[in-house]
Amino acid sequence: MALWFAYPWALLGALAVPVLIGVYLLRARPQARVVPSLLVWRMVVRTHVSGRRPVLQRVPWIALLESVIIVLLVLAAAGVRAPRVRADAALALVLDDSASMRAPRRWRRVSVWCKGRGARAVWRCLPGAGRACCRTRRLAALY
Amino acid sequence: MIAPELINAWLRAGEAAGAAHRLRVPRDAMRGHSGRCLGRHAGASVDFMDYRDYQPGDDPRGVDWHVFARSDRLMMKLYRAEVNPHLDIVLDCSASMGVNEEKTQCAVKTAALLAAAALNAGCTWQCWRVAGGLARHGGASQRASAWPALVFSGASGLGLVRGGAVPLRRAGLRVVISDLWWDEPPEVCMQVLAQSAAIVTIVHILAEEERAPAMHGPLRLRDSETEELLQLTVDAQTLAAYGQGLMRHCTAWEQACRRAQAHFVGLYGGAAVERMLCDAGVLE
Numbered sequence: 573m574a575l576w577f578a579y580p581w582a583l584l585g586a587l588a589v590p591v592l593i594g595v596y597l598l599r600a601r602p603q604a605r606v607v608p609s610l611l612v613w614r615m616v617v618r619t620h621v622s623g624r625r626p627v628l629q630r631v632p633w634i635a636l637l638e639s640v641i642i643v644l645l646v647l648a649a650a651g652v653r654a655p656r657v658r659a660d661a662a663l664a665l666v667l668d669d670s671a672s673m674r675a676p677r678r679w680r681r682v683s684v685w686c687k688g689r690g691a692r693a694v695w696r697c698l699p700g701a702g703r704a705c706c707r708t709r710r711l712a713a714l715y
Numbered sequence: 716m717i718a719p720e721l722i723n724a725w726l727r728a729g730e731a732a733g734a735a736h737r738l739r740v741p742r743d744a745m746r747g748h749s750g751r752c753l754g755r756h757a758g759a760s761v762d763f764m765d766y767r768d769y770q771p772g773d774d775p776r777g778v779d780w781h782v783f784a785r786s787d788r789l790m791m792k793l794y795r796a797e798v799n800p801h802l803d804i805v806l807d808c809s810a811s812m813g814v815n816e817e818k819t820q821c822a823v824k825t826a827a828l829l830a831a832a833a834l835n836a837g838c839t840w841q842c843w844r845v846a847g848g849l850a851r852h853g854g855a856s857q858r859a860s861a862w863p864a865l866v867f868s869g870a871s872g873l874g875l876v877r878g879g880a881v882p883l884r885r886a887g888l889r890v891v892i893s894d895l896w897w898d899e900p901p902e903v904c905m906q907v908l909a910q911s912a913a914i915v916t917i918v919h920i921l922a923e924e925e926r927a928p929a930m931h932g933p934l935r936l937r938d939s940e941t942e943e944l945l946q947l948t949v950d951a952q953t954l955a956a957y958g959q960g961l962m963r964h965c966t967a968w969e970q971a972c973r974r975a976q977a978h979f980v981g982l983y984g985g986a987a988v989e990r991m992l993c994d995a996g997v998l999e
Contacts, residue, residue: 608811609896
């Protein structure tokens with residue numbers, strides 16, 4: 573079952589994800605500051621950080637969440653489509669061919685139009701194999 | 716790098732502020748060369764001080780012959796000495812003092828204020844700069860506004876203690892103006908500074924940024940004097956630990972001063988210099 577997109581150009585918006593992660597990594601880089609003396613800072617490090625593993629630069633959870641949101645927005649903008657039925661599933665088309673459908677001439681055009689619109693919607697969802705199931709002459713005449 | 720014009724302006728401002736004050740000179744400091752103040756010991760002024768028995772070797776011109784005529788005893792007439800108390804202003808000119816303009820201004824103004832107050836008290840004075848060693852700055856008793864340009868660079872503390880003895884005037888007053896970011900233990904520093912001094916005053920200057928640093932997140936801190944780097948992540952816990960460490964550092968210096976019978980004046984975060992020095996008994 574292959575996905576397809578209504579507006580594939582919108583997928584370019586996904587480029588924002590690496591940019592976002594890059595921004596977070598750059599922001600996570602330590603900033604340089606000049607201090608008069610490291611005398612007390614060294615004591616702080618000895619007291620609180622000794623024995624700990626050095627903390628690696630990591631992308632925070634909020635960045636991952638934002639990336640997911642961007643991906644979802646891009647997919648929504650691109651109009652991702654998936655077939656609603658499987659290609660190998662059988663399709664039954666039931667057309668009302670009752671007497672009421674044989675209305676006078678002035679009503680017939682409307683009923684055919686309605687019927688045709690409904691059938692067209694079904695027709696669009698059908699892969700090639702499914703279309704073979706439509707055997708009604710009137711429907712075939714519409715397309 | 717702070718502009719020399721700015722430093723000169725601060726020196727002039729300090730001098731103007733010091734004109735309204737006098738340096739309080741303790742009795743122990745009333746020693747030295749001949750000068751304008753009366754000292755504690757016998758000397759050669761015209762002010763009578765005391766009598767004592769004649770001892771072989773005394774100058775016979777000092778014998779009070781009237782007393783000898785009345786009592787048949789040789790008594791020496793003693794006069795008060797005239798001395799010039801001396802103030803040594805030790806100004807920390809290391810790079811750490813030049814990082815923050817607020818701190819530099821406070822230090823420079825304090826030095827000029829003390830020089831002007833010493834002049835009012837009839838003291839001589841000498842300014843010394845500490846920057847990897849102790850060196851004279853300007854001439855003796857030279858007005859603060861005429862001092863050579865002050866440059867804040869180099870290391871602090873080490874030069875003062877390494878040499879053991881300090882070339883400061885014996886029995887003089889000593890005022891050290893510094894941020895006290897010295898690696899040496901305070902006791903050792905105070906021992907050296909208080910050696911043969913009448914009284915030592917430590918003026919501890921810290922900027923607000925040093926007392927409560929506005930930092931957060933991952934930082935790479937660089938020492939302004941040694942260029943040493945330290946990478947750490949600053950959060951609320953780290954800042955609290957820094958505050959405690961700084962308090963311990965200040966308390967250690969305060970205790971060392973108390974043991975050496977020295978004054979400790981903390982000028983933190985733009986405190987009023989004159990009021991603090993008056994409260995500490997340095998000025999009057």
